[in-house]
Amino acid sequence: MTAAQQAATSAPPEILEREDIITGCEAVAQALRLLDVDVFAAYPIRPYDSVMTAVSKMIANGEMDAEFIVAESEHSQFEIGKHASLVGARSFIGSSGVGWMFGMEALVVTASLRLPVVALVGNRALDDPGAFGVEHNDALMVRDTGWLLYWVGTAQEALDTTLLAYRVAEDKRLMLPCALSMDGAFLTHSQHVVRVPDGELVRRFVPPYDLGDRRFHPDNPVSIAPQFNEDWVMEARRQSDAAMRRARTVIREATEGFAQVFGHGVQDPFLDSYRMEDADYALLGMGTVGMVGKVAVDRLREGGKKVGFVRVKWFRPFPGPELRSVLRDAKGVGIVDRDYSFGSNSHGGVLYTEVAAALYVSQQRPRLVPFIAGLGGREISVDNILEMEAIVEEAVAAGEDIPCQWIGVRGPKTDPRETEEGGPG
Amino acid sequence: MAVGSVDVTYRGVFQKNLAGVITKELVRAARREGKIGGTVQRYGDSPERNGIPAKQFAIIAEVEDELHVEMAKYEPDKVTVLCVMDDTLVKGVESWAWYGVQPIDVNLAPGGTLLLISKRSPEELLRWIPRRDFAWNLATLAGEPCFGGLWVYNDNGTDYRTLGAVSRVTDGLVGLASLCVQAEASSDGGRRAALLRDGYETVEIHPVAPGLGAENNYTPVEKPGWTEMREGLIIPAIEVGRNNELFKKFTTRTARPLVKFEACVKCQICYMICPDECFVPTSSGHYDVNYEHCCGCGICAEACPVSGCIEMVDEAAFDSNERLHNLYEADPGAYEQMREEKLARAGGPIPHYGVY
Numbered sequence: 001m002t003a004a005q006q007a008a009t010s011a012p013p014e015i016l017e018r019e020d021i022i023t024g025c026e027a028v029a030q031a032l033r034l035l036d037v038d039v040f041a042a043y044p045i046r047p048y049d050s051v052m053t054a055v056s057k058m059i060a061n062g063e064m065d066a067e068f069i070v071a072e073s074e075h076s077q078f079e080i081g082k083h084a085s086l087v088g089a090r091s092f093i094g095s096s097g098v099g100w101m102f103g104m105e106a107l108v109v110t111a112s113l114r115l116p117v118v119a120l121v122g123n124r125a126l127d128d129p130g131a132f133g134v135e136h137n138d139a140l141m142v143r144d145t146g147w148l149l150y151w152v153g154t155a156q157e158a159l160d161t162t163l164l165a166y167r168v169a170e171d172k173r174l175m176l177p178c179a180l181s182m183d184g185a186f187l188t189h190s191q192h193v194v195r196v197p198d199g200e201l202v203r204r205f206v207p208p209y210d211l212g213d214r215r216f217h218p219d220n221p222v223s224i225a226p227q228f229n230e231d232w233v234m235e236a237r238r239q240s241d242a243a244m245r246r247a248r249t250v251i252r253e254a255t256e257g258f259a260q261v262f263g264h265g266v267q268d269p270f271l272d273s274y275r276m277e278d279a280d281y282a283l284l285g286m287g288t289v290g291m292v293g294k295v296a297v298d299r300l301r302e303g304g305k306k307v308g309f310v311r312v313k314w315f316r317p318f319p320g321p322e323l324r325s326v327l328r329d330a331k332g333v334g335i336v337d338r339d340y341s342f343g344s345n346s347h348g349g350v351l352y353t354e355v356a357a358a359l360y361v362s363q364q365r366p367r368l369v370p371f372i373a374g375l376g377g378r379e380i381s382v383d384n385i386l387e388m389e390a391i392v393e394e395a396v397a398a399g400e401d402i403p404c405q406w407i408g409v410r411g412p413k414t415d416p417r418e419t420e421e422g423g424p425g
Numbered sequence: 426m427a428v429g430s431v432d433v434t435y436r437g438v439f440q441k442n443l444a445g446v447i448t449k450e451l452v453r454a455a456r457r458e459g460k461i462g463g464t465v466q467r468y469g470d471s472p473e474r475n476g477i478p479a480k481q482f483a484i485i486a487e488v489e490d491e492l493h494v495e496m497a498k499y500e501p502d503k504v505t506v507l508c509v510m511d512d513t514l515v516k517g518v519e520s521w522a523w524y525g526v527q528p529i530d531v532n533l534a535p536g537g538t539l540l541l542i543s544k545r546s547p548e549e550l551l552r553w554i555p556r557r558d559f560a561w562n563l564a565t566l567a568g569e570p571c572f573g574g575l576w577v578y579n580d581n582g583t584d585y586r587t588l589g590a591v592s593r594v595t596d597g598l599v600g601l602a603s604l605c606v607q608a609e610a611s612s613d614g615g616r617r618a619a620l621l622r623d624g625y626e627t628v629e630i631h632p633v634a635p636g637l638g639a640e641n642n643y644t645p646v647e648k649p650g651w652t653e654m655r656e657g658l659i660i661p662a663i664e665v666g667r668n669n670e671l672f673k674k675f676t677t678r679t680a681r682p683l684v685k686f687e688a689c690v691k692c693q694i695c696y697m698i699c700p701d702e703c704f705v706p707t708s709s710g711h712y713d714v715n716y717e718h719c720c721g722c723g724i725c726a727e728a729c730p731v732s733g734c735i736e737m738v739d740e741a742a743f744d745s746n747e748r749l750h751n752l753y754e755a756d757p758g759a760y761e762q763m764r765e766e767k768l769a770r771a772g773g774p775i776p777h778y779g780v781y
Contacts, residue, residue: 114656115657214656214657222659222660222662223659225658228658229523230468230499231523232523232648234651235648235649235650235654236651238651239656242651243656
């Protein structure tokens with residue numbers, strides 16, 4: 001199926017509340033209304049703040065009943081979300097860029113307390129310099145802390161995944177917070193046709209939030225988060241690890257449940273693989289790059305080249321088995337990072353580093369070529385994807401590893417002052 | 426020699442700098458003998474609170490490998506000499522970490538030495554020090570506990586006297602000569618060397634046979650595995666009116682509040698002001714003291730409006746943490762007699778305790 005055919009597929013109309021033309025942020029807000037979220041903690045920063053606007057408008061219009069708490073900073077915002085979740089309220093937080101970073105302490109404790117708060121990260125470049133555009137480094141900062149992490153590709157997926165996120169996060173086997181990442185501008189602020197499902201179906205798909213005997217309440221006297229020191233911390237970490245190890249099963253079940261309840265859905269919860277069946281070459285990325293990526297693949301296929309695109313959806317848990325499987329027969333794969341990890345292996349981004357690690361255990365694996373593109377909200381065009389694909393082919397033909405290439409950056413490709421010792425990084 | 430471990434157990438904050446000087450001077454002197462060493466502050470005690478039992482260790486080794494093995498531990502498990510800088514610490518040691526109330530000598534190596542700064546007799550001290558199934562030495566260096574502060578060093582000679590005594594009781598883990606050479610390098614060298622020699626010469630060593638000492642009923646705190654712990658960092662709450670049985674705090678105490686119940690006007694101020702909720706209501710309207718959980722801060726004595734009602738008394742005058750109001754109810758006369766005996770044994774109440 002091509003990208004155009006995929007978009008044309010629509011769900012049976014009887015399960016829809018309505019169809020609308022809304023932004024990614026508004027799609028999330030629609031999901032939050034349907035989920036009857038109890039507490040919104042908020043603090044404005046672009047581009048996440050569109051969800052604040054959308055939710056507060058719905059509350060003002062009487063379309064939903066919820067506490068909307070505007071904090072004095074992101075740190076307080078996330079603490080409010082955490083505490084609301086602890087007393088049994090379904091809660092929602094979110095931010096962008098350095099706002100997400102500013103609340104990092106509260107994000108970390110939300111994960112270690114195993115509270116299923118759902119967050120929206122409207123991906124934004126970290127200051128300095130000031131910029132509103134997308135980079136993925138903000139959300140990636142929680143990748144090691146016990147947050148489930150998902151990269152949304154379309155506005156419809158934003159709505160659907162918000163429903164999925166609460167179901168997965170609140171599953172008794174997990175109780176982990178979940179952050180949804182959406183590319184600033186390209187998804188948070190662009191309006192797409194979105195099918196809004198019926199509320200009764202949403203209630204069927206996501207049961208009421210139940211914290212059980214962990215609920216903080218006068219009738220349930222417990223102490224939470226005491227000083228543990230070296231005697232207990234490692235055991236607590238192992239519990240979080242065990243929950244994250246269970247996450248793949250829970251996500252798979254929830255994804256299947258989604259298709260059953262809503263009548264549409266995806267086969268693979270973890271990857272969006274496009275024309276990968278016989279692909280010799282592939283490009284791989286996260287977020288909205290998947291849209292132009294698929295168009296580039298269609299063009300290359302028209303020219304007779306066997307090329308595919310892989311969009312990574314869940315970053316935590318990381319889809320190692322699926323990647324090993326889908327990339328097994330490819331000759332070369334270009335990893336498109338919309339983030340950076342200065343000084344890392346091959347000077348590639350975070351996604352490259354993770355994919356490379358995932359493939360290391362494979363006997364049969366493609367040559368990987370790291371790319372960094374689209375930083376600070378720079379557009380990634382179809383031509384950029386075609387350029388990257390050509391470099392991947394060259395690397396495969398030469399049988400050589402290539403250090404990370406920056407695509408779409410002004411200036412020379414390399415600088416003689418960059419020393420190269422012992423190959424690509 | 427393989428590895429020598431010197432444990433300095435001290436009262437947090439008040440003796441922190443003292444412990445630092447003793448352990449570091451030991452290592453510096455050992456270096457003069459071609460040995461290698463390092464010191465470790467027990468991390469679970471940091472940041473310290475006033476009076477809490479805390480520990481700093483000096484590790485002296487012949488070769489680096491031995492040192493590295495010991496430096497990777499929070500505390501050495503076989504202590505060559507255990508220096509106790511305040512003799513009320515022999516009632517037990519409970520740090521911030523989850524060790525429970527440990528006997529003072531829990532890590533003493535067989536044949537090791539427990540060195541106390543004390544004016545008490547070995548017999549009196551052995552009423553509190555738990556017995557071991559091996560022979561060890563009890564050494565006493567006559568003196569009052571040396572209390573200072575974080576920014577005030579009480580330079581009364583306890584530091585170098587203790588170092589001299591350590592050299593003697595360890596039979597030269599670090600030699601007296603090296604310690605003297607090290608001390609004489611300072612501007613106060615002559616005095617320090619004299620203190621070293623005084624400690625070396627006046628320390629009294631008493632061999633203790635296996636099985637001699639107080640009852641040893643220590644059981645380490647049992648820690649559950651990760652599948653046995655509740656998830657989400659949750660532990661049962663302490664109910665209102667109860668105290669944490671896993672953290673008792675009494676080992677922090679150098680003096681305890683003793684109540685003259687017949688003077689009490691039942692105003693409730695002690696009950697309301699105690700930060701650790703150690704005053705327990707009784708049917709007679711008095712407030713009994715929970716000595717298991719009292720850390721001896723003295724706030725109650727300071728707050729009590731009746732002169733001579735709550736007084737802070739040297740902890741060494743008491744042998745147990747039993748509550749005392751029962752005795753008062755059964756026989757007020759006997760209670761008053763006991764109270765006066767304790768005050769006499771302690772040399773009277775401590776005036777202005779904890780007030781700076």
